[in-house]
Amino acid sequence: MDYSSKSLEDLVIAFSKLPGIGLKSAQRMALHLLEAGKEESEHLAQTILALKENVRACTICFNLTEEEVCSICRSARRDKQIICVVEEPKDLMAIEKTGGFTGLYHVLGGTISPLDGVEAADLTCRQLLDRLDGTVREVIIATNPTVEGEMTAAHLHDLMLGKVDRITRIARGIPFGGALEFNDMVTVVKALEGRSDYS
Amino acid sequence: MDYSSKSLEDLVIAFSKLPGIGLKSAQRMALHLLEAGKEESEHLAQTILALKENVRACTICFNLTEEEVCSICRSARRDKQIICVVEEPKDLMAIEKTGGFTGLYHVLGGTISPLDGVEAADLTCRQLLDRLDGTVREVIIATNPTVEGEMTAAHLHDLMLGKVDRITRIARGIPFGGALEFNDMVTVVKALEGRSDYS
Numbered sequence: 001m002d003y004s005s006k007s008l009e010d011l012v013i014a015f016s017k018l019p020g021i022g023l024k025s026a027q028r029m030a031l032h033l034l035e036a037g038k039e040e041s042e043h044l045a046q047t048i049l050a051l052k053e054n055v056r057a058c059t060i061c062f063n064l065t066e067e068e069v070c071s072i073c074r075s076a077r078r079d080k081q082i083i084c085v086v087e088e089p090k091d092l093m094a095i096e097k098t099g100g101f102t103g104l105y106h107v108l109g110g111t112i113s114p115l116d117g118v119e120a121a122d123l124t125c126r127q128l129l130d131r132l133d134g135t136v137r138e139v140i141i142a143t144n145p146t147v148e149g150e151m152t153a154a155h156l157h158d159l160m161l162g163k164v165d166r167i168t169r170i171a172r173g174i175p176f177g178g179a180l181e182f183n184d185m186v187t188v189v190k191a192l193e194g195r196s197d198y199s
Numbered sequence: 200m201d202y203s204s205k206s207l208e209d210l211v212i213a214f215s216k217l218p219g220i221g222l223k224s225a226q227r228m229a230l231h232l233l234e235a236g237k238e239e240s241e242h243l244a245q246t247i248l249a250l251k252e253n254v255r256a257c258t259i260c261f262n263l264t265e266e267e268v269c270s271i272c273r274s275a276r277r278d279k280q281i282i283c284v285v286e287e288p289k290d291l292m293a294i295e296k297t298g299g300f301t302g303l304y305h306v307l308g309g310t311i312s313p314l315d316g317v318e319a320a321d322l323t324c325r326q327l328l329d330r331l332d333g334t335v336r337e338v339i340i341a342t343n344p345t346v347e348g349e350m351t352a353a354h355l356h357d358l359m360l361g362k363v364d365r366i367t368r369i370a371r372g373i374p375f376g377g378a379l380e381f382n383d384m385v386t387v388v389k390a391l392e393g394r395s396d397y398s
Contacts, residue, residue: 003292004270005263007253011246017239018228029217031289033247034254034263040216041251045244047210048232052240054206055233064204064233071203090230093202 008034060131062107062124064089072096072105079103081137085128085156087111087144095142103140106131111148112155120155129159138166145172145190207233259330261306261323263288271295271304278302280336284327284355286310286343294341302339305330310347311354319354328358337365344371344389 003009008030015026033041057063058070061083065071072078082103086092092105108123132139141156143149157167173191174183183191202208207229214225232240256262257269264270271277281302285291291304307322331338340355342348356366372390373382382390 003263005254005265007246007249007265008263011250014243014246019231020224020227025219027289027292028219030250031287032218033250038251041247044213045247047206047213048240048244048247050206051210051229051232052237055204064202064207066204066206088230090226093226 057107061105062109062127063092063105077102080135082140083128083131083136083138084140084142086142087149087152091142091144103138106139108143108152111143111146111152113148113151120152120159123152125156125159128156129163132160132163136164138168139164140168140170142170145170256306260304261308261326262291262304276301279334281339282327282330282335282337283339283341285341286348286351290341290343302337305338307342307351310342310345310351312347312350319351319358322351324355324358327355328362331359331362335363337367338363339367339369341369344369 003012011030011033012023012026015021015029016023018026021029033044054066055064056066058065058068058073060069060073063070063072067074079102083106084092084095084101084103085106085108086095087108087110089107092107095101095105106124106128108125108128110118110123112118112120112123128139139156139160141153143152143156153169160167171194172187173194174180174187180188180191202211210229210232211222211225214220214228215222217225220228232243253265254263255265257264257267257272259268259272262269262271266273278301282305283291283294283300283302284305284307285294286307286309288306291306294300294304305323305327307324307327309317309322311317311319311322327338338355338359340352342351342355352368359366370393371386372393373379373386379387379390
């Protein structure tokens with residue numbers, strides 16, 4: 001496509017490389033910046049650069065932070081007896097958004113995935129084990145219910161066995177608002193297996 | 200929402216100010232940049248800054264360009280006897296993408312909109328009139344079929360009357376793939392009015 005301006009074309013292409021952004025959205029975003037004030041463009045560019053500059057992994061849980069230790073690990077209000085293990089920071093954010101979990105986290109940095117050449121040693125499994133010093137009573141394995149997530153969960157379970165009182169796995173079942181008929185067989189089986197007493 | 204990193208939060212907010220980008224997309228984009236190489240962030244930031252620096256309006260047709268005169272106005276292959284008047288550069292791009300128009304353009308820079316305080320003097324109407332020097336045989340008014348677009352079209356028609364052989368308006372009708380029953384009354388009436396002999 002001819003944009004009659006190389007700079008515009010470059011930005012459309014750069015935007016379209018971001019996840020979930022097609023050429024049409026990218027074009028709309030670029031044209032918006034063209035019409036908007038110079039401050040908005042400069043602010044956006046600076047914010048993009050600041051991100052890489054400032055954000056790093058928490059030395060305890062590997063959550064994103066700008067300090068040595070993240071705000072969750074530092075908080076006195078969090079229950080230090082329970083650790084929720086997630087794949088990525090975005091999973092942590094999804095749980096935090098609910099406000100329903102008051103324990104600590106541990107971010108693995110991915111899942112074991114032989115096809116992609118990711119082994120347990122590439123994740124933060126070892127650092128998770130180091131955290132099980134007797135204070136921690138429960139580890140919730142909250143990796144996603146995918147093939148890789150389940151494989152990683154199994155591996156973590158084996159690693160931690162005997163080192164912590166309780167190892168749990170998030171429930172797999174029919175999503176809220178979902179219908180039995182529209183869910184795959186594995187989900188339906190898991191929903192039946194994970195049934196609880198009606199209360 | 201607590202992102203545990205001010206820089207991340209800033210970028211999510213900056214991205215979410217772009218058109219069509221919600222908080223969820225903005226978060227996905229920001230996390231992607233965090234995971235991607237430093238080069239990608241730097242390239243994106245530089246491209247954003249370059250846009251404002253390099254892009255300006257063509258002195259003839261007000262299309263976006265990085266030169267004095269845009270590539271369409273400079274092209275020897277374009278038919279200089281016909282000018283298509285559009286509201287914004289994005290409308291020009293939509294027409295160019297089809298490859299079905301070989302004439303020149305004129306970008307108005309908006310529409311007459313009393314509610315927003317935009318008058319004809321704020322648009323490039325005067326410059327359009329200056330282009331009608333005898334070479335131009337037809338002006339196609341391709342403003343959008345909205346209230347403002349129609350008002351602007353009517354104004355342009357009055358301005359140009361007698362200064363050019365032929366003044367035309369793009370067809371309004373049922374979009375391709377559309378159905379009569381799902382279109383509003385005005386569209387159906389325009390589709391009937393604009394009927395042509397079956398060939």
